Amino acid sequence: MQLRSFNSFLLLLCTTCIFLGCKKSGDVEPGNTNNGGINIPALSAVTGSVAGRILNEQGIPIAGSSITIGINTVVSDANGSFNTSAITLDKYLTSVQVSAPGYYTSFRSISAHAAKNYIVIILISKTSAAPFNNNAGGTISLSNGTALTFGANSFIIKNSGAAYNGVVRSFVNYIDPVVSSRRSAVCNQLLGIDGNKLYALKSMGMFVAEFETDAGEPLQLANGRPADVTLPIPSSLAAGAPSSIDTWSLNERGLWTKEGNASKDGNFYKMQVSHFSFWNCDIAVTPVFLNMNIKDPGGNNIPNVMVLLETSVTSGYGFAADFTDSLGNVSGFVPASEAMTMNI
Numbered sequence: 001m002q003l004r005s006f007n008s009f010l011l012l013l014c015t016t017c018i019f020l021g022c023k024k025s026g027d028v029e030p031g032n033t034n035n036g037g038i039n040i041p042a043l044s045a046v047t048g049s050v051a052g053r054i055l056n057e058q059g060i061p062i063a064g065s066s067i068t069i070g071i072n073t074v075v076s077d078a079n080g081s082f083n084t085s086a087i088t089l090d091k092y093l094t095s096v097q098v099s100a101p102g103y104y105t106s107f108r109s110i111s112a113h114a115a116k117n118y119i120v121i122i123l124i125s126k127t128s129a130a131p132f133n134n135n136a137g138g139t140i141s142l143s144n145g146t147a148l149t150f151g152a153n154s155f156i157i158k159n160s161g162a163a164y165n166g167v168v169r170s171f172v173n174y175i176d177p178v179v180s181s182r183r184s185a186v187c188n189q190l191l192g193i194d195g196n197k198l199y200a201l202k203s204m205g206m207f208v209a210e211f212e213t214d215a216g217e218p219l220q221l222a223n224g225r226p227a228d229v230t231l232p233i234p235s236s237l238a239a240g241a242p243s244s245i246d247t248w249s250l251n252e253r254g255l256w257t258k259e260g261n262a263s264k265d266g267n268f269y270k271m272q273v274s275h276f277s278f279w280n281c282d283i284a285v286t287p288v289f290l291n292m293n294i295k296d297p298g299g300n301n302i303p304n305v306m307v308l309l310e311t312s313v314t315s316g317y318g319f320a321a322d323f324t325d326s327l328g329n330v331s332g333f334v335p336a337s338e339a340m341t342m343n344i
Contacts, residue, residue, distance in 0.1 A: 036199060036284060036285050036286040037194065037197030037198055037199045037284065037286070038197065038198050038286065038287060039196060039197065039198070040093075040193060040196055040197065040198045041092040041093070041198070041289075043090055044090060044091035044092055045088050045089070045090065045091075046088075046089050046090070046091050046112055046113060046114040047086055047087070047088060047089070047114055048086065048087070048089050048112055048113055048114050048115050048116065048117055048325075049083065049084050049085060049086050049087065049115075049116045049117065050069055050082075050083075050084045050087070050089070050096070050112070050116075050117045050118075050119065051081070051082065051083040051084070051116055051117070051118055051119075052067075052081070052082060052118055052119035052120055052121065053076070053079070053080045053081050053082075053120050053121075054067065054076045054080045054082070054098055054100070054120075054121050054122075054123060055080055055120065055121070055122050055123070056103070056122065056123055056125060057122055057123075057124060057125065057185055060080075061076070061078070061079050061080025061081070062076060062080050062100050062103070062123060063076055063077060063078045063079075063080060064076060064100065065080070065082075065098055065099065065100040065123070066098065066099050066100070067082050067096065067097070067098050067121075068096070068097040068098075069084065069087065069089070069094065069095070069096050069097075070087060070088060070089075070094075070095070072084055072087050089112035089113075089117070090112060091111060091112060091113070091331075092111055092289065092333075093109050093111070093191075093253065093254075093255070094109065094110050094111070094112040095107070095108070095109055095252065095253045095254050096108040096109075096110060096119065096121070096254065097252060097254075098121050098123065100123055102125060102126060103123035103124060103125055103126060104123065104124050104126060104171075104173070104208050104210065104278075106121055106122075106123055106124075106185075106186075107250055107251065107252055107253065107254040107278075108121060108187065108188065108254040109187075109189070109191060109253055109254030109255050110188065110254075110322065110332075111289075111322070111331040111332045111333070113325045113327070113329050113331070115325040115326045115327045115329065116303075116325060116326035117323075117325050118303070118304045118323040118324070118325065118326075119188075119322075119323060120323070122184060122185040123185065124173055124175075124185045124186075124208065126171040126173075126210065127171060127172065127173050128169070128170070128171055129142075129170040129171065129172045130170065131167050131168060131169050131170060131214075132150070132167070132168055132170070133166070133167055133168070134152075134153060134154065134155050134164050134165060134166060134167070134168050135152060135153060135165055136152055137149075137150045137151045137152040137153075137154060138150055138168075140170050140172055142172065142174055144174055144232050145230065145232040145267075145268060146172070146174045146207055146229075146230065146231055146232060147228075147229070147230040148170075148172060148209060148227055148228070148229050148230075149227060149228040149229075150168075150225075150227050151225060153222070153225070154221055154222060154225040154227065155168055155211060155219040155220065155221060155222065155225075156219065156220060156221075156222045157213070157217055157218075157219065158217070158218040158219055158220040159217065159218065164213060164219060166213055166214050167213070167214045168211055168212075168213070168219060169211065169212050169213070169214060169216075170209070170210075170211055171209065171210045171211070171212075172207065172208070172209045173207065173208050173209075174205075174206070174207050174231075174232075175205075175206035175207060175208065175278075176205075176206075176234060177203035177204070177205060177206060177234065177237075177316075177318055178234045178236055178237065178313060178318070180310075180318065180319055183203070183206070183318055183319075184319075184321065186206060186208075186250075186278060187250075187254065188320065188321050188322055188332070189320045189321075189322075189332050189333055189334070190202070190203060190256070190280075190282070190317065190318070190320075191254075191255050191256065191287065191333055192248050192255065192256035192257070192258060192282060192284055193255050193256070193257055193258070194257075194258040194284070198255075198287060198333070199284035199285065199286070199287060200284070200285050200286065200287035200317065200333060200334060200335040200336075201248065201256060201280065201282035201283070201284055201285075201317075202282060202283040202284075202285060202315065202316030202317045202318075202335070203280055203281065203282050203316065203317075203318065204233055204234070204237055204241055204245060204269065204281040204282065204283070204316065205231045205232060205233060205234065205269065205280070205281050206278060206279065206280045206281075207229070207231060207278075207279055208277070208278045208279070209276045209279075210276060211276065220275060220276070221273075221274060221275055221276070226272040226273060226274045227272065227273050227276075228270070228271075228272055229270070229271050229272070229273055229279070230265075230268050230269070230270050231262070231268060231269045231270075231271070231281060232267060232268055233264070233267050233268060233269060235267075236313045236314055237313075237314065237316050238267060239314065240314060240316060241264060241269075242264065242283065243263065243264045244261050244262070244263055244264070245261060245262050245264070245269060245281045245282065245283065246258055246259075246260075246261055246262075246281070246282055246283075246284060247259045247260050247261055247262050247271050247273075247279065247280070247281055247282075248279070248280045248281075248282055249273075249275070249277045249278065249279050249280070250277050250278035250279075250280070251277075256280055256282065258284075259273070259274075259279075260272070262281050269281050283316060285317075285335045285336070285338075286335070286336040286337075287333040287334065287335060287336065288333065288334060288335075288336045289331065289332070289333055290331065290332060290333070290334050291329065291330075291331045292307060292329070292330050292331070293327075293328050293329050293330075294307065294324050294328045294329075294330065294344060295328060301324075301327050301328030301329075302324060302328050302344075303324055303325060303326045303327065303328055304323055304324060304325075304326070305323065305324050305344055306321060306322070306323050306344070307321065307322060307323070307324060307330045307342065307343075307344055308320075308321045308342070308343045308344075309321070309334060309340040309341070309342050310340060310341050310342075310343070311335075311338055311339065311340050311341075312339070315338065317335050317338060320332055320333075320334045320340075
């Protein structure tokens with residue numbers, strides 16, 4: 001089965017058929033579902049390598065980034081490039097962590113092959129918000145209506161758990177799920193876990209926040225001192241925004257973990273958070289695992305090209321994107337029964 005051109009195709013990713021050169025993986029069929037989830041696939045080890053680039057949101061390479069895949073860590077060069085030797089990867093959910101000074105740490109989950117796998121990861125620069133005194137508490141407000149409110153003495157020193165009485169330095173960024181260039185800086189596919197179930201997620205809004213002392217020590221919320229968060233709903237998604245929605249935080253595996261729920265208030269969602277990370281308001285839906293092989297008109301595999309699957313703006317899912325490996329293969333989880341346009 002082959003893809004014979006680089007035109008756009010409309011795919012209906014249903015649970016019974018996939019088209020040309022694409023197939024669902026039979027060993028992660030939905031089976032017994034729980035509110036649309038599938039069982040988290042067991043580790044399926046493959047031996048391959050990973051190469052890629054680390055960039056900022058302006059496309060400028062970030063040298064000296066630390067890239068950790070499993071127990072393996074490499075550092076990006078002056079071009080933001082990195083390359084690993086042959087290592088153990090997971091066919092379904094390989095975790096990649098990238099950190100660099102001045103940027104939020106990125107956590108990704110990719111589907112890997114027994115070949116050379118290619119990735120590009122974009123890091124988001126930390127945006128400084130107005131500081132406030134921990135003894136008094138305060139509110140951080142962004143221009144788009146995002147707001148984080150803290151009571152008095154909400155923060156403690158993260159590493160020691162000690163009380164903190166000084167100025168809180170804040171870094172907060174809103175991430176519009178409708179703007180592909182911004183969402184791609186967070187994840188190449190939106191996947192959430194709740195218990196032992198895996199979901200595809202349709203985002204209604206995201207943000208990331210970090211806090212530190214005036215001396216640069218990391219802070220965290222004290223037990224029983226949650227923060228109140230107001231998050232705007234993108235206008236193109238407002239019609240499909242439910243009155244109550246699940247909230248999710250990003251874990252170190254690059255997967256979103258279900259936390260609680262948010263309530264709709266006009267054009268905003270309001271929620272409480274007990275810790276800080278990347279946060280997301282999402283509708284959870286059934287995923288399927290999609291495999292594709294990309295060939296040129298002569299039947300030759302095409303390595304290292306981006307495959308982008310996009311939904312309509314009003315869908316809420318947005319897109320899934322990844323690069324073909326050295327054998328022209330690309331895989332990942334996408335929502336079932338969703339019309340998507342494919343571009344290569």
